[in-house]
Every structure is written in C-alpha cells, then in structure tokens.
Amino acid sequence: MMKKLTILLALFALTYTGMAQSSLGKTDDLGRxxxxxxxxxxxxxxGGAQRNLQNRLMQIATLNGLGATxxxxxxxxxxxxxxxxxxxxTAPPMVxxxxxxxxxxxxxxxxxxxxxxxxxxxxxxxxxxxxYTQALNGINPRHGQFRGFVEKGKEKIIEYYNSKCDVxxxxxxxxxxxxxxxxxxxxxxxVPDVSRECYDKCMQISIDIYQEYADQQCNEYLxxxxxxxxGKELSKVEENLGKITPDMGCYEDAQQLVSTVTSxxxxxxxxxxxxxxxxxDDSIDIQKMKIEAGRDVAKSWxxxxxxxxxxxxWLYKN
Numbered sequence: 001m002m003k004k005l006t007i008l009l010a011l012f013a014l015t016y017t018g019m020a021q022s023s024l025g026k027t028d029d030l031g032r033x034x035x036x037x038x039x040x041x042x043x044x045x046x047g048g049a050q051r052n053l054q055n056r057l058m059q060i061a062t063l064n065g066l067g068a069t070x071x072x073x074x075x076x077x078x079x080x081x082x083x084x085x086x087x088x089x090t091a092p093p094m095v096x097x098x099x100x101x102x103x104x105x106x107x108x109x110x111x112x113x114x115x116x117x118x119x120x121x122x123x124x125x126x127x128x129x130x131x132y133t134q135a136l137n138g139i140n141p142r143h144g145q146f147r148g149f150v151e152k153g154k155e156k157i158i159e160y161y162n163s164k165c166d167v168x169x170x171x172x173x174x175x176x177x178x179x180x181x182x183x184x185x186x187x188x189x190x191v192p193d194v195s196r197e198c199y200d201k202c203m204q205i206s207i208d209i210y211q212e213y214a215d216q217q218c219n220e221y222l223x224x225x226x227x228x229x230x231g232k233e234l235s236k237v238e239e240n241l242g243k244i245t246p247d248m249g250c251y252e253d254a255q256q257l258v259s260t261v262t263s264x265x266x267x268x269x270x271x272x273x274x275x276x277x278x279x280x281d282d283s284i285d286i287q288k289m290k291i292e293a294g295r296d297v298a299k300s301w302x303x304x305x306x307x308x309x310x311x312x313x314w315l316y317k318n
Contacts, residue, residue, distance in 0.1 A: 033154055033192050035066040035074045035105060042316035043078055049132035053078060057103070059141035064150040073190040074114075074157060077104050077315065083120070095131040098122045101139065103146075104315070105153030109190055111314050112160060115153030117145055161191050165198035169205060181213035182301035189298040203291050210294035211247070218248035222257070229261055237261060238275050246280050247290065 037057030039050050057076050084098040098120065105115040123135025161168065168191060175184035188202040188209070221240045228236035237257075244254045255277055265273040280286070 033066060033074060033157055033194065035061045035076055035153070037061055038075045038077050040077060040312045040316065042312045043080060045080060046129040046132050048129050049136055052133050053136045056136065056139050056141055060146045060150065063141055064147060066150060066154070073107060073109050075106055075108055077106060078102065079104065079316070092126055094124050094126055095128045096124045097131045097135050099135060101136070103149065105150070106315065107157070109187065114156035114160070115149050117149040119145065157192065158194055161195035161198050165201060168198065169202065172205065172209065176209045176212060179216070181209060181216065182297050184209050185213065185294045186298040186301045189295050206294045207287055207290045210290045210297065213297060214247055215249035218244055218250040222250045222254055225254070225257060229257065234273070241275065241277065245278050247286065251277070
C-alpha cells in the first residue's frame with residue numbers, strides 16, 4: 001500500500017525539515033500551511049463546470065500562497081445552492097441560473113470547518129452545464145473577499161492546533177493502540193509546523209509509534225522470508241529480508257535466518273550466498289530518520305487510505 005519505505009531507510013538521503021521557528025503572527029509562517037482545492041462529486045456540479053470551479057478554487061489558494069495538489073489535510077471545497085432556475089421562452093430556449101456559492105476551508109481529518117465565505121453568481125447557457133460554467137466564471141479569485149477568507153482559515157487552523165494539541169495526541173495514541181499505525185502517524189504529521197510546541201510534541205511521539213509500525217512490518221517480512229526459505233525460494237527470501245532494517249525489532253532474528261540460509265546453501269554444495277542485511281551509517285541521526293520514515297508512511301496513507309475514498313457526507317448532508 002505504501003511507497004517503498006525500505007528505500008528511505010536504506011539510503012537515508014532525505015533532509016529533515018519542518019523544524020523552522022514560528023509564531024502565530026508571521027505571514028511567512030502562516031504561508032507554510034498547504035490547502036488543496038477539491039470539488040467533490042457530492043457538490044453536484046456538472047462535469048465541465050466542476051473542472052472550471054476547481055481551477056478557480058486552486059487560483060484562490062495559490063494567489064494566497066497556499067496551493068497544494070495532493071496529500072493535503074486542509075482543503076477548500078464549495079457548496080452550491082440554486083436560488084432560481086428558469087428556462088427562457090426563446091428560440092432556442094436558454095437555461096438561466098442564479099446561485100449562492102459558499103466556500104469552506106475544512107480539515108479532512110477532524111472534519112472541522114475553519115472559514116467560510118459566500119458569493120452570489122448568475123449564468124445563462126443553452127444547456128444547464130453551460131449556465132453553471134458562465135455563472136462560476138463570475139468568481140474572481142483576486143477579489144479581496146477571498147483573501148480575508150483564506151487568512152481567517154489559516155489563523156483558525158493554527159489556533160485549533162495550539163489549543164487542542166492534547167486531543168490530537170490522544171487520538172493518535174488511540175489509533176496506534178488499535179494498530180492503525182499509518183493513520184496515527186498521519187494524525188501526528190498533519191500538525192503544521194507553525195504550531196511549534198504541538199508540532200515538536202507530535203514529532204517525538206511519532207518516533208515511538210513509527211517504531212511499533214516498523215516492528216509489525218518486520219515480523220511480516222520475516223515470516224514471509226521464512227516461508228520462502230521453506231519453499232527454497234531464495235529470491236523471495238532476499239526480497240523480504242531486504243526490507244528489514246536495523247531499527248526494526250526482529251533485525252537480529254533476521255540475521256540468524258541469513259546465517260541459517262548461508263550455511264545450508266554452502267552445505268548443499270551451492271555457491272556462497274552473498275546476501276547481506278542492511279547496515280546504518282553511524283553518522284545518521286536515528287531519531288530524525290524515524291520522523292522522516294513516519295512522515296513517508298503518513299503521506300502514503302493520505303494518498304491511498306484517505307484522500308482517494310474520502311466520505312464527504314458530513315458536509316454535504318442532503
């Protein structure tokens with residue numbers, strides 16, 4: 001389900017980021033929160049008009065320094081309310097729409113709404129989709145109304161994490177207790193680094209939760225390697241043992257299996273088995289490595305586990 005975490009652990013070439021200093025009032029700090037633009041199917045916008053609206057939402061986010069395309073926890077979504085819909089008595093007949101467009105900045109994880117704003121638009125077209133498109137063209141991403149809407153959203157996001165850090169941590173620990181390690185890590189890694197105190201606490205806790213996750217993965221890899229050895233499938237033995245890294249709890253047991261396989265291969269007259277377990281460079285900061293490894297797990301879960309099948313029924317109730 002996840003990207004190859006073993007590559008991250010073996011090479012450890014990633015730069016540890018996210019520890020920059022911050023305070024609530026600084027614009028450059030606030031700008032590090034990323035907001036993606038999404039128009040869910042539940043919003044009921046016709047196909048072509050849906051793409052048009054999403055592009056405009058993306059412009060609003062980007063113009064205010066917050067654009068994100070994937071793996072974002074914070075998203076800007078619309079809700080459309082038809083005020084009036086007519087078909088004109090002309091030849092050909094035209095569809096006339098008047099609608100309220102309400103934009104929300106929401107947290108996909110907590111289902112919190114941080115900011116909202118509304119605008120009324122009108123459109124006419126020879127089809128309903130074209131009427132929608134013309135109406136939505138009336139949304140000007142550069143309007144000052146949207147700047148204030150985004151700024152309020154950013155401030156409320158930071159306020160939430162500064163005041164609810166204990167709730168975030170408790171939620172992550174509960175998920176880990178249920179062995180939902182990927183979601184637990186996503187919960188912790190979703191805290192923006194502008195909420196510095198909460199961010200630092202969550203990064204420390206993420207190390208322990210990542211360790212539990214890594215140990216679980218290790219046992220699965222080792223079991224698969226042992227099964228492969230029982231079937232004399234050396235390539236699969238290597239494939240599974242190659243995923244085990246020194247930070248994992250079963251590393252020593254994996255080394256013993258390597259010794260067992262090596263001795264057996266040599267005793268059977270085969271050529272020497274040259275497989276070697278992964279080693280760490282002593283200069284590596286193990287704690288920072290685990291934080292980055294946990295971040296990679298969280299991103300993968302966000303892409304495969306959350307954002308692809310997100311349930312918007314809590315917002316679009318009708």
